[in-house]
Amino acid sequence: GSSLEPEERSMEPPAMPEEEMPLTVASGPAGCQLFGYVGIEAVLDQMKIKTMKTGFEFNIMVVGQSGLGKSTMVNTLFKSKVSRKASQPGQEERIPKTVQLQSITHVIEEKGVKMKLTVTDTPGFGDQINNENCWDPIIKYINEQYERYLREEILITRKRKIPDTRVHGCVYFVPPTGHWLRPLDLEFMRRLSKIVNVVPVIAKADTLTLEERAEFKQRIQEDLKTHAISVYPQEDFDQDPDDRALNDRIREKIPFAVVGADQEHQVNGKRVLGRKTKWGIIEVENPAHCEFPLLRDLLIR
Numbered sequence: 001g002s003s004l005e006p007e008e009r010s011m012e013p014p015a016m017p018e019e020e021m022p023l024t025v026a027s028g029p030a031g032c033q034l035f036g037y038v039g040i041e042a043v044l045d046q047m048k049i050k051t052m053k054t055g056f057e058f059n060i061m062v063v064g065q066s067g068l069g070k071s072t073m074v075n076t077l078f079k080s081k082v083s084r085k086a087s088q089p090g091q092e093e094r095i096p097k098t099v100q101l102q103s104i105t106h107v108i109e110e111k112g113v114k115m116k117l118t119v120t121d122t123p124g125f126g127d128q129i130n131n132e133n134c135w136d137p138i139i140k141y142i143n144e145q146y147e148r149y150l151r152e153e154i155l156i157t158r159k160r161k162i163p164d165t166r167v168h169g170c171v172y173f174v175p176p177t178g179h180w181l182r183p184l185d186l187e188f189m190r191r192l193s194k195i196v197n198v199v200p201v202i203a204k205a206d207t208l209t210l211e212e213r214a215e216f217k218q219r220i221q222e223d224l225k226t227h228a229i230s231v232y233p234q235e236d237f238d239q240d241p242d243d244r245a246l247n248d249r250i251r252e253k254i255p256f257a258v259v260g261a262d263q264e265h266q267v268n269g270k271r272v273l274g275r276k277t278k279w280g281i282i283e284v285e286n287p288a289h290c291e292f293p294l295l296r297d298l299l300i301r
Contacts, residue, residue, distance in 0.1 A: 059120065066127050142192075169199060173203040174200055174220065181219075190227055
């Protein structure tokens with residue numbers, strides 16, 4: 001009985017004065033304050049070096065009617081010919097009988113950073129007389145990519161790097177009618193927003209006046225709110241006040257009124273991407289001309 005008492009006492013650490021305590025434990029989210037250098041900050045450098053070696057994967061899908069400049073917009077976004085080839089002048093592009101998904105993968109590099117870019121186009125969407133269930137092949141494709149990635153991830157012996165074919169974002173091109181969203185657009189975005197990040201844009205916005213553009217954007221925002229369509233960035237991402245303020249500013253601008261161009265022109269001694277018209281050049285990357293820079297910053301930067 002009494003022989004066990006010293007062992008019980010020895011298990012308790014000796015009391016130390018408060019001023020000599022080496023570690024301060026906080027009850028809040030701050031956790032512990034370190035009293036020496038550990039090297040946790042080096043983890044960021046390790047992640048950066050590893051990412052620089054392996055590169056990034058970015059899969060983007062573009063959806064919209066033919067002739068809205070989807071391929072041109074993707075080329076403008078990445079400043080290279082990464083989208084599918086458009087039909088040659090004088091050649092008639094045959095509209096597919098159903099929606100045919102076409103994916104093209106490129107590896108682009110900038111300042112030592114590699115990115116494997118996959119662009120999935122949806123030619124034939126909304127071009128038919130009867131568009132009933134025309135979104136089924138697109139939704140099926142997106143779900144298949146999720147299932148493929150999940151199957152690889154739950155394997156006991158997984159690959160060191162699982163190929164990521166999941167669609168990270170979908171840019172939905174709205175025709176510049178200046179009136180309202182079509183029932184086809186509303187129904188498709190409603191279904192699509194449940195499984196992927198949707199970013200609606202007004203295509204060929206240079207065909208609208210500034211007043212028409214502002215009024216059209218307001219109507220689209222009202223339609224999205226009325227039909228409970230959640231577009232990117234969703235309110236679930238508002239984790240702190242700073243994120244909420246930034247996302248609110250982005251949501252105020254959606255849908256982005258964009259203009260695509262993959263040809264350069266001379267403006268004030270500089271080469272800029274733009275569309276040449278009789279009355280001047282519409283600069284794609286000029287915020288005063290269109291909102292393409294906002295779309296680029298949202299998707300890439």
